[in-house]
Amino acid sequence: MECLCSQNPIQTGKDDSKNHMICLAEMDFHVGTFCFHREKMPFSNEKHSLNDESLNSDAESCERSDSVNSSSDYENARQSFSSDSSSKPSSPASSPPKMVSFDDLIETANGLSKLTLAHEIVMNSNFQMKSIDLPPQREIFHVLDLMTMDMVNFTIQYIRPHVQQCSVDYERSKFQDFLNKQPNALDHTTQWLKESIAEVSALWPSSEPSSSGTNGSSSLSLSPSSVLNNGYLKLLQWNYNSKPVPETLLTDQSRLQKLQQRLNQQRLVAYLMLIICNIGGTTLSSLPDFCDKVKRVIMVLLEGMNDKNFNLEETLKTISVKVCSEISQALVERGYPELNNENQGNLTGQICSIKEEGNPVRTLINNRIELYMKNILSVDNQQKSIPVPGGLEPIQAELEEIGSQYVCIIKYNRQVYGPFYSGILRKLLFSNLATTSTTSSDSP
Numbered sequence: 001m002e003c004l005c006s007q008n009p010i011q012t013g014k015d016d017s018k019n020h021m022i023c024l025a026e027m028d029f030h031v032g033t034f035c036f037h038r039e040k041m042p043f044s045n046e047k048h049s050l051n052d053e054s055l056n057s058d059a060e061s062c063e064r065s066d067s068v069n070s071s072s073d074y075e076n077a078r079q080s081f082s083s084d085s086s087s088k089p090s091s092p093a094s095s096p097p098k099m100v101s102f103d104d105l106i107e108t109a110n111g112l113s114k115l116t117l118a119h120e121i122v123m124n125s126n127f128q129m130k131s132i133d134l135p136p137q138r139e140i141f142h143v144l145d146l147m148t149m150d151m152v153n154f155t156i157q158y159i160r161p162h163v164q165q166c167s168v169d170y171e172r173s174k175f176q177d178f179l180n181k182q183p184n185a186l187d188h189t190t191q192w193l194k195e196s197i198a199e200v201s202a203l204w205p206s207s208e209p210s211s212s213g214t215n216g217s218s219s220l221s222l223s224p225s226s227v228l229n230n231g232y233l234k235l236l237q238w239n240y241n242s243k244p245v246p247e248t249l250l251t252d253q254s255r256l257q258k259l260q261q262r263l264n265q266q267r268l269v270a271y272l273m274l275i276i277c278n279i280g281g282t283t284l285s286s287l288p289d290f291c292d293k294v295k296r297v298i299m300v301l302l303e304g305m306n307d308k309n310f311n312l313e314e315t316l317k318t319i320s321v322k323v324c325s326e327i328s329q330a331l332v333e334r335g336y337p338e339l340n341n342e343n344q345g346n347l348t349g350q351i352c353s354i355k356e357e358g359n360p361v362r363t364l365i366n367n368r369i370e371l372y373m374k375n376i377l378s379v380d381n382q383q384k385s386i387p388v389p390g391g392l393e394p395i396q397a398e399l400e401e402i403g404s405q406y407v408c409i410i411k412y413n414r415q416v417y418g419p420f421y422s423g424i425l426r427k428l429l430f431s432n433l434a435t436t437s438t439t440s441s442d443s444p
Helices: 016-025 052-068 072-081 102-123 139-181 187-203 217-221 224-237 247-285 288-301 312-333 341-355 360-378 393-442
Strands: 034-036 129-131
Touching (some): 102 139, 102 247, 102 393, 187 247, 247 288, 247 341, 341 360
16 A cells, blocks of 8 residues: 555644645545545445443544634625625535436545545544455565554554544535536435425514514524524434434434433433432432432443343333332431332332423423533633523533534534535525515515
């Protein structure tokens, strides 16, 4: 494998970042020898993995990229929303699928691979290339492979700051190239935003009939930002196994899915801790050691909850037995009588009932988690602390960490794909308005 910068050697000076991006765009990956961990993109059915270490590094990488990527990208997207889009290449009109040659298909796939690589370098500070296990070979070739891989990963670390400086424009450009060859490549994104508009419209307070009639003028009441934020919130409850992900979020699919799994686990912890604290009263709920101990027990028993064979009903029964034992022990140690059979039965019943969708504790916690996530999405300054709603104190640290990583992904996605979202939302929100205006002017 050639050195990553063999055709464009590393240089210093004012054009340094440009040289590094050219170098990145021309990287040639010999799939038979080396591989890199990347997200799923179109034309790819390969499996991929994302460990907790790489996910935890995303927030750090995002903070660094935010410092070098100007916020003007999203401002330009907002400005383009209200302007004429006919001359903007980033919001092309929908077109039916067209036949492409095999060479075009390969070229498009290579472009998407480069886009994904740039995205991983920016978002994952632990990103590195790894050798594929090959059949036994002569030792000299094995040593050469290791030496080459070390050089590859050193170069990736070296160019990361420069990639971060121009990653937004680079990823947007690569996606635009893909869109030029596949005009229908935003179909899932459009459907995602359509669903979001319908949900926001249903929740929007009713206004006077004259301003929110049935002819589509109610679109004026909807903020593009509120529609987009609602769409982002939907990703935390997305069915990633059966529902197509918006094309603009494919590079972050596994990251979002991992965050969703962690958040779902914390939801269960919050359900259980609220029930336990209510049963235990102020005597036990005010004891940090007790709450921390019970929380650790619950977390251990909820490990593997994302596995296909996980049995929630049986796990809740086991948790109720352990929790009853812990409460009784804590009460006895403090000179109180242990839980009687009636109270144990009541606690067990409440714990086991949280598997039901309409459970009031479940609904309350879910609404407050959604409120927290909505609030952190609405804040421009990521450094500003957002208070955690009441009832979520037992999971505050985990929720803040998940929220920070979630906002990092969303903020960067806005910067890259803001112009594409503007074009889609302009058509969806105001297409009916133009028709309504024309009809009104023609009426007597």
